[in-house]
Amino acid sequence: MSGALLHWQAIWLTLKLAAVTTAVLLVLATPLAWWLARTSSRLKQPVAALCALPLVLPPTVLGFYLLVLMGPQGPVGQFTQWLGIGTLPFTFAGLVVASTIYSLPFALQPLQTAFEGLGERPLEVAATLRAGPWDRAVHVVLPLARNGILSAAVLAFAHTIGEFGVVLMIGGNIPGATQVLSVAIFNHVEAMEYIEAHWLAGGMVVFSFLVLLALYAFNQRGARIGVGTGGAGHD
């Protein structure tokens, strides 16, 4: 296989992983953030702390435990085998599971901030205008939390692209299956192929910068019309 093809495979795999992870995270983290923003349950602090763990744990620790859990002897591994889908490590699905957990705080935090910033009032107003719970969620909460949702998506996407340790632990380094960009760069450096490493690493620097620039520009525009990241200005 030529080096260029390998590069494109790694780039494609990375983008695919980031996109799938972001989609999964938006679906999972939105209700979780909503719950965290509004609950007065005693479980709130433990759940919030648990969800923030990936921020502080070394990726290798996270990857190690995921590997143990999802491996043939682990409870998750036993379950997936019982389902007949084999084990998750060293597969794309395994990478998605690991990235979802690894990037969870990055999606959760902006969503939670946005939902907390909404306050009770817009929901009460919508209820007095005959909007039921789903109607309120779709036509009031989501538009008002729009910037928070966008931030969550961008951060989750970008953070997944930059993932290295967890992937290495759980996905190994299989070209075309689990070898993502960061791992490919690592391989090049190991092999003293600095030119190739430069192409990929430099590309990531530019890409990350552009993503963040777009995010800030978007938030700036949102702030001007009174819909901030935190849904501020709802008076």
Next chain:
Amino acid sequence: MTEGIHARLQLAWPGFRLAVDLDLPATGVTAIFGHSGSGKTSLLRCIAGLARAPGGLVRFQGESWQEGNHFVPTHRRPIGYVFQEASLFPHLSARGNLDFARRRADRGRPAIDLDQAVDLLGIRHLLDRLPAQLSGGERQRVAIARALLINPRLLLMDEPLAALDQARKGEILPYLENLRRELALPILYVSHSAEEVARLGDHLVAMAEGQVLASGPLGETLSRLDFPIKLGEDTGVVVEATITARDATWHLAEASFAGGALWLRDTGHALGERVRVRVLARDISLALSRHDDSSIVNVLPARVLEIAEDAAEGLALVRLAVGDTALVARLTRRSAHLLELAPGKAVWAQIKSVAVIQ
């Protein structure tokens, strides 16, 4: 009263209690009056379903909104609600906010249409602006129009003017009077302003410390000397009258009420028009004989009904009957003593000034 509003509610939060058992008419404007912390907003929120008083009872025109475990959520109650501060959705233009209500309006009954609501509140020129581009008063007018467009059977207004300065209040009050005049929509209007209550109310509920202290027709309730909320300088009554004559020479208009007539400065009211006149207790003085040598235009024969001490030291409140209408005068106790005022005594009420409030 199956046709009215019935609310029996009890709430006990730390530092706050609400205990009411109220029958209210489902017509006209019911002003719920009290100082802040009196529980009037909590009462309104319970009627809207925004707050829940366990074990409470809310019925509207025979429909049960809350009873036992039965609780109709806010979005299924046929209400409109205007919040104290403008509550427009910031991501929608004024028109978008109105459309939000129109799309969800009750179509089972004849509805107010967009043009009518827009004209009633005078907001046509504001429709394409975002809430952030509107003044506080303008936002509140859009919010009121939005509450009307949901086509409610009951409109709840929680101090809609309280967050506005005096000038903005003056800007909105005429629109509220329009609503009262032109729509057959029962309104519960929470306020701590005696002026707003006098201008808008038909029925008055006075609240303090979570309890209802008085509830009755506005004119009658305001003239009670034991009116439980001390109004001080604002003590006074409201008289419904009809314009019966106009004097072009002196620019005066005559407003007749049950039992008499008052001359007012002519502000362009048509003959036969209904007006609401506010007479403050401090503007009435009493005399035992009729004086024609003073500048006071309105001097009416009256009979003393009742005398009570005012909250302010040295002052007394005197309830008077002028025909079938009750007025209240505020004078010094010394004057009351010197004039030997007592129930049944005939006096002349000299009314220094009257204000047409509608």
